[in-house]
Amino acid sequence: MTFEEAKQRVEFLTKTLERWNYEYYVLDNSTATDAEFDRYMNELILIEQTYPDLKYKNSPTQRVGGQVASEFKKIPHKRLMLSLSNVYNEDDMRDFDRKVREATGKSEITYMGEVKIDGLGMSLIYDHGELQYCVTRGDGNVGEDVTQNVITIRSIPLHVEEKRPFEVRGEVYMPKKSLDRLNAEREKAGEPLFANARNAAAGSIRQLDSSIVANRGLDAFWYYLVNARELDEHIHSKSLDYLDTLGFRTNHERRILHGVEECIAYINEMTKKRDSLDYDIDGLVFKVDDIDEYESIGYTAKSPKWATAYKFPPKEVSTKLLDIVLSVGRTGRITPNAVLEPVRVAGSLVQRATLNNEDFIKEKGLMIGDTVVLRKAADVIPEVVRPLIDRRDGSEKPFVMSENCPECGQPLTKVQGLHYCLNPDCPSRKIEGMIHFASRDAMDIDGMGDAVVEELFAEGFLHDIPDIYRLYNHGQEIKELDGWGEKAIDNMFHAIENSKKQSLERLLFGLGIKEIGLKTAKTLARKFKNLDAFFGLSTEDYLKVPDIGPVAASSLFAYFNEPKNRGMLETLRHEGVNFEYTGADMVDVNNYFYGKTVVLTGTLQSRTREEMTELLEGIGAKVSGSVSKKTDIVIAGPGAGSKLAKAQELGIQVMDEEEANSHLSNLRG
Numbered sequence: 001m002t003f004e005e006a007k008q009r010v011e012f013l014t015k016t017l018e019r020w021n022y023e024y025y026v027l028d029n030s031t032a033t034d035a036e037f038d039r040y041m042n043e044l045i046l047i048e049q050t051y052p053d054l055k056y057k058n059s060p061t062q063r064v065g066g067q068v069a070s071e072f073k074k075i076p077h078k079r080l081m082l083s084l085s086n087v088y089n090e091d092d093m094r095d096f097d098r099k100v101r102e103a104t105g106k107s108e109i110t111y112m113g114e115v116k117i118d119g120l121g122m123s124l125i126y127d128h129g130e131l132q133y134c135v136t137r138g139d140g141n142v143g144e145d146v147t148q149n150v151i152t153i154r155s156i157p158l159h160v161e162e163k164r165p166f167e168v169r170g171e172v173y174m175p176k177k178s179l180d181r182l183n184a185e186r187e188k189a190g191e192p193l194f195a196n197a198r199n200a201a202a203g204s205i206r207q208l209d210s211s212i213v214a215n216r217g218l219d220a221f222w223y224y225l226v227n228a229r230e231l232d233e234h235i236h237s238k239s240l241d242y243l244d245t246l247g248f249r250t251n252h253e254r255r256i257l258h259g260v261e262e263c264i265a266y267i268n269e270m271t272k273k274r275d276s277l278d279y280d281i282d283g284l285v286f287k288v289d290d291i292d293e294y295e296s297i298g299y300t301a302k303s304p305k306w307a308t309a310y311k312f313p314p315k316e317v318s319t320k321l322l323d324i325v326l327s328v329g330r331t332g333r334i335t336p337n338a339v340l341e342p343v344r345v346a347g348s349l350v351q352r353a354t355l356n357n358e359d360f361i362k363e364k365g366l367m368i369g370d371t372v373v374l375r376k377a378a379d380v381i382p383e384v385v386r387p388l389i390d391r392r393d394g395s396e397k398p399f400v401m402s403e404n405c406p407e408c409g410q411p412l413t414k415v416q417g418l419h420y421c422l423n424p425d426c427p428s429r430k431i432e433g434m435i436h437f438a439s440r441d442a443m444d445i446d447g448m449g450d451a452v453v454e455e456l457f458a459e460g461f462l463h464d465i466p467d468i469y470r471l472y473n474h475g476q477e478i479k480e481l482d483g484w485g486e487k488a489i490d491n492m493f494h495a496i497e498n499s500k501k502q503s504l505e506r507l508l509f510g511l512g513i514k515e516i517g518l519k520t521a522k523t524l525a526r527k528f529k530n531l532d533a534f535f536g537l538s539t540e541d542y543l544k545v546p547d548i549g550p551v552a553a554s555s556l557f558a559y560f561n562e563p564k565n566r567g568m569l570e571t572l573r574h575e576g577v578n579f580e581y582t583g584a585d586m587v588d589v590n591n592y593f594y595g596k597t598v599v600l601t602g603t604l605q606s607r608t609r610e611e612m613t614e615l616l617e618g619i620g621a622k623v624s625g626s627v628s629k630k631t632d633i634v635i636a637g638p639g640a641g642s643k644l645a646k647a648q649e650l651g652i653q654v655m656d657e658e659e660a661n662s663h664l665s666n667l668r669g
Contacts, residue, residue: 001047001050003051003054006047006050006051006054007051007054009043009047010044010047010048010051010054013040013043013044013047013060014044014056014059014060014159016040017037017040017041017044017060018060018157018158018159020032020036020037020040021060021154021155022155022157022247024154041060041061044059044060044061045061048061058130058131058151058158058159059158060158062148062151071208071446071491071494071495072144072145072146072206073144073145074138074142074143074144074145075133075135075142075143075144075145076141076142077123077135077138077140077141077142077143078167078611079167079226079227079608079610079611080140080141080610080611080613080614081121081123081137081138081140081143081169082140082299082302082303082304082610083140083302083303084285084303084304084307084308084309085300085302085303085305085307085308085309086283086308086309086310086311087308087309087310087311088310088311088313090264090267092310093260093263093264093267093286093308093310094260096286096308097109097259097260097263099305100288100297100305100306103296103297103298103305103641103642104288104293104296104297105641108258108259109259109260109288110256110257110258110259110288110289110290111256111257111262111263111286111287111288111289112236112237112240112254112255112256112257112286112287112289113254113255113256113257113263113266113270113284113285113286114223114251114253114254114284114285114286114287115251115253115254115270115274115277115281115284115285116281116282116283116284116285116309116310117170117171117173117221117223117251117279117280117281118173118196118197118198118279118280118281118282119171119172119173119174119197119198119201119220119280120136120137120171120172120173120198120201120202120205121136121137121169121170121171122134122135122136122137122146122150122169122170122171122172122205122220123135123136123137123143123167123168123169123226124150124156124167124168124169124170124222125165125167126160126162126165126166126167126168127165128163128165129159129160129161129162129163130158130159130160131147131151131156131157131158131159133145133147134146134147134149134150134151135147136205139441141614144206146205146206148210149204149205149207149210149213150172150205150220152210152213152214152218153172153218153219153220155219155220155249156220156248156249157246157247157248160246160247161246162231162246164230164231165227166225166226166227166230166231167225167226167227168222168224168225168226168243168248169222169223169224169226170220170221170222170223170224170248171220171221171223172201172205172218172219172220173197173198173201173218173219173220173221173279173280174197174198174200174201174204174216174217174218174219174279175197175217175219175278175279176197176278176279176280177217177278178197178200178216178217178218178219179194179196179197179200181217182194182200182216182217195349196280197279197280198280200216201218204216204218205218208491219249219279220249221249221250221251222243222248222249222250223240223250223251223285225239225240225242225243228291229291229292233291234290234291234292235289235290235291236287236288236289236290236291237254237256237289239291240254253270253273253277256289257286263286266284267284267310270284271312274312282311282312283309283310283311283312284309284310285307285308285309285310286307286308286309286310287306287307288306288307293306294306295602295603295604295609295637295639296601296602296639296641298600298601298609298625298643299609299610299613299625300625305625314375314376314383315345315375315376316373316374316375316385317343317344317345317373317374317375318343318371318372318373318374318388319340319341319342319343319350319371319372319374320340320341320369320370320371320372321338321339321340321366321367321368321369321370321371321372321384321387322339322340322341322368322369323338323339323368324336324337324338324339324355324361324366324368324399325337325339325406326402326406327406327428328405328406328407328421328426328428328429328432329428329429329432330429330432330433330435330436330512331420331429331512331514332420332421332422332423332426332429333418333419333420334405334406334412334418334419334420334421335354335355335356335357336354336355336356336357336358336360336361336399336401337352337353337354337355338352338353338354338355338366338372338384339351339352340352340353340372340374343374345374345375345376345382350374350376350382352382353374353382353383353384354381354382355384357417357418357419358399358401358417358419359417361399364384364386364387365386365387365389366384366387366399367387367392367396367397367398367399368396368397368398368399369395369396369397370387370388370391370392370396371387371388371391372384372385372386372387372388373385373386373387373388401419405421405423405426405428406428407421407426407427407428407429408421408423408425408426408427408428410422410423410426424564427457430457430463430464431453431454431457433464433465433512434448434453434457434462434464434465434468435448435449435450435453436510436512437465437468437510437511437512438453438468438499438510439510441506441509441518442506442507442509442510443499443502443506443507443510444495444499444502444506445468445492445495445496445499446491446492446495447488447491447492447495448468448492448495448496452492455481456471456478459477459478459481461474461477461478464568465511465568465572466568466571466572466575468496469496469500469572469575469576469577470575471492471493471496472493472496475489475493499577500575500576500577500578501578501582502578503525503578503580503581503582503583504525504529504530504531504578504579504580504581504582505518505521505522505524505525505526505581505583506521507531507572507577507578507579508521508524508525508531509521511559511565513555513556513559514555514559515551515552515555516552516555516556519547520547520548520552522583523545523546523547523548523620524545524548524556525581525583526581526583526618526620527545527620528581529580529581530579530580530581531569531579531580532579534556534560535560535566537556537557537560538557539553539554539556539557540553542556542557546595546620546622583618591619591620591663592663593616593619593620593621593633593663593664594619594620594621595620595621595622596621596622596632596633597621597622597623597624597630597631597632597633598616598621598622598623598624598631598632598633598634598635599623599624599625599626599627599631599633599634599635599643599647600612600613600623600634600635600637601634601635601636601637601640601641601643601644602636602637602638602639602640602641602644603637603638603639604635604637604657605637605638605657606657606661612635612660615664619664626643627643627646627647627650627652628650629650631647631650631652632652632653633652633653633654633655634647634652634653634654634655635654635655635656635657635660636654636655636656637656637657
């Protein structure tokens, strides 16, 4: 066979195998036998081995996995992957509908109702008819490139007829039957079971070996064509129909719904049907069907106003409250936790639930030994609802709050109803502090989760945060511990080394300063640029920063003037940890938009609304979804409606996109 003949045969085999994949995994109606499929696949593998230049990245042979990655590359989303607002009942749904009708001026809205898959958000990017890459949602701004893992899902098309660039978003999930099979295999091997399908899907996608992913039985539904209008699709339901024609697996439980009453009927229908589906859903999603209305309806900082998620009421179960034990957080806060007789609720096995504080226990009237009602708040967090008083037999005991820290034995201090251990050397505080420092939103040290930090602390290799950067001195000792292989250790050390390059806001957040969350850390980092600047700041200096109140200002001042903290930070500097802000928005604080509240309205031409929001927030502006007396500037594009009218009524400065871009082009980096 000549090279040209081989090339033609590869094209034929590829198209045939992809058609069979589509028939089997999407249509559930294959026209080929397993033997025929295997024969064609083996022939393609043989040709690719003979002619390596004909082995393309999107070949059907790549679906079996086998690629092993050392880490996942970070990829910024071109358009933010926003989360959805939630509604929990009919009144909430009617209120959502009312706001949409007011924004559009219409008396009735056509919605698309869809099931909300309980899986892992994913984005696929296509160009020239080929899948380019697959990226997780991440934090909505930046995700991880998991292409080699996702293409093992055989229902996902690697080639499509549409040659224009487009992005499609959806949910990777594990079917119930796949979870049952996987857990049966893990139980037989003596491995821990996956608590639910979502955890199993997320854990599978983050495997570094794609051959493991290929055997997990994952699947996916696709529910959003991001740049639909660029492909001349202006109705959401029709864009999903178009995805069907391209070979994507969309969910056909969807409904076109005319008005809020049909939405409520759909809620009632799917609430009854949810348990009979062969995949987990944790709610329903309602989107305005007319895509052209999206810009006028608008966005909040975190979610679109043209869509919402209805969350199913949490399922309630009863179980025994065996004990109440105390845990110590990184700030020293003491939290009572319920130890429960194991019970399955909303898809996972629950053995513990937080009880918040002493007053919470008293208000609920809980006693150790009670039979209690348990549910998952928003189907996620285990929550003890109430005791079943009529089940008591007299053996129950009241809970008595300890006067001393359960870890270090030091006296506890009660502040505004909360108990704290103020001992900075308390082992639990140190462990929790290191876990927080290594977490994804902080220094993002992959491989240093709760169990690892606790183990290395117990072995004496970790005492405080700087010890993380000296772990390499204990490499040989760690290797001798059970469960530690050379590859796992190398990966952890590599992640530790990479964390030294993180931008200042991640370090600030990772230090665990009281009252300083990730958003505040970003604001501070953008303002002061270098950690050294914090050593000379007064409480008054902090109060000049937007959104910094007296409590946060006092906390910052106390932290950076504590000699022990200064010594720890100097050690981090010595270990090579970056103290500089390295964000993309290194700009002059005197830029036109800095510190101003901006509202976007109408259709923007040069950037999407999400991109403009991200840019403005990155240079110190606050982007709001509504016009008020506190608004400084309204940027109005074509189609601007009520927001523009209100701005003019209040005498607020209005500029078009061209003027806004003129100010943005003058930014100094």
